[in-house]
Every structure is written in C-alpha cells, then in structure tokens.
Amino acid sequence: MDELVEVVVGRVGRAKGIRGEVSIDLRTDEPGRRFYAGAKLKMASGRELTVEKTIWQRGKLLVTFADHPDRTAVEKLNGEFLSTKVSAAELPSDDDEYFDRQLVGLKVLDHLGEPAGTVREVQHMPSQDLIAVDTPAGIRLIPFVKALVPSVDMEAGTLQLADVNGLLEDLE
Numbered sequence: 001m002d003e004l005v006e007v008v009v010g011r012v013g014r015a016k017g018i019r020g021e022v023s024i025d026l027r028t029d030e031p032g033r034r035f036y037a038g039a040k041l042k043m044a045s046g047r048e049l050t051v052e053k054t055i056w057q058r059g060k061l062l063v064t065f066a067d068h069p070d071r072t073a074v075e076k077l078n079g080e081f082l083s084t085k086v087s088a089a090e091l092p093s094d095d096d097e098y099f100d101r102q103l104v105g106l107k108v109l110d111h112l113g114e115p116a117g118t119v120r121e122v123q124h125m126p127s128q129d130l131i132a133v134d135t136p137a138g139i140r141l142i143p144f145v146k147a148l149v150p151s152v153d154m155e156a157g158t159l160q161l162a163d164v165n166g167l168l169e170d171l172e
Contacts, residue, residue, distance in 0.1 A: 009035070021064050036051060041083065088101075
C-alpha cells in the first residue's frame with residue numbers, strides 16, 4: 001500500500017465579503033493540487049473541512065468551505081492551519097522542483113563532494129527559499145537556487161553546493 005504523509009498546505013486568513021470566502025496563506029507551491037472543489041482538508045483540531053469553491057482574486061486564493069455559508073461562520077477559522085494526506089511518492093509537477101519533505105534529511109556536500117552537513121528544514125521567504133543546513137559550525141542558511149545548489153541527487157540522498165565563499169563558513 002502507498003504510504004501517506006500529512007503536509008500543511010495553507011493557513012486560513014481573513015474573511016472576504018459576506019458569502020463565506022476566506023483568503024488562504026498558501027504553504028504549497030501547487031495550490032491547484034490541494035485546493036479544489038471536494039478536497040478534504042484537516043485542521044489541527046482534527047476537524048475536517050471540505051472545499052466547496054476556489055477563486056483567485058488579485059493574486060490571492062479565496063476559498064469557500066462547505067458548512068461555512070457566511071462570514072460569521074468562517075471568521076472562526078482564522079489562523080487555522082490546513083493539512084492533507086498525500087502519497088509519499090508524489091512528485092512535484094516540474095522536474096527541477098522538490099517538496100520540502102524530499103529535501104529535509106539530505107546530506108549536503110561541499111563543492112569538492114565532501115560531507116558538509118544535513119538539510120534540517122526549508123524556509124520559504126518572500127524572495128526565495130532557503131535551506132537550513134546543520135553543519136559542525138552550526139546552522140547555515142543557503143539560498144536554494146541553481147547557482148548555489150547546482151546538483152540535487154535524490155537517489156544518492158545528497159545535494160551539492162557550488163564553490164562560493166561564505167556558504168558554509170564565516171568570512172572575516
């Protein structure tokens with residue numbers, strides 16, 4: 001049987017209008033896969049919500065949930081994290097993209113191929129994603145861009161860094 005993993009896909013934001021729409025602070029790069037009519041999403045309390053309708057408005061995803069017909073009903077959801085179970089084998093739509101769960105735990109190699117640490121987490125910042133790498137000298141934040149992380153080998157369980165001063169060491 002296919003192993004399932006639970007992933008956080010968004011956080012409920014403010015209510016919009018009077019018909020029960022709420023904005024979603026996305027925690028997924030593929031909202032179309034996670035937010036569609038009929039999708040089941042779970043809150044931290046364990047309570048399940050069913051997506052009734054989605055619409056994009058000014059670059060923001062608005063969602064209407066079944067059983068939450070108006071603004072008063074959805075205002076109580078503000079701040080709730082939403083998760084869903086997905087196949088552990090599921091891959092992103094594009095070849096050069098990775099889910100956070102694929103990167104966490106990978107061995108990090110320096111530009112010479114020597115072990116340098118382990119990916120602890122992926123941080124999603126406004127301008128770019130960062131990988132937090134546990135190294136013997138402490139945690140290092142490295143922009144997850146091709147110029148600095150030219151190679152990710154999922155089969156080998158590694159990612160290799162470019163030859164750039166300051167990625168792993170402190171510069172004086």
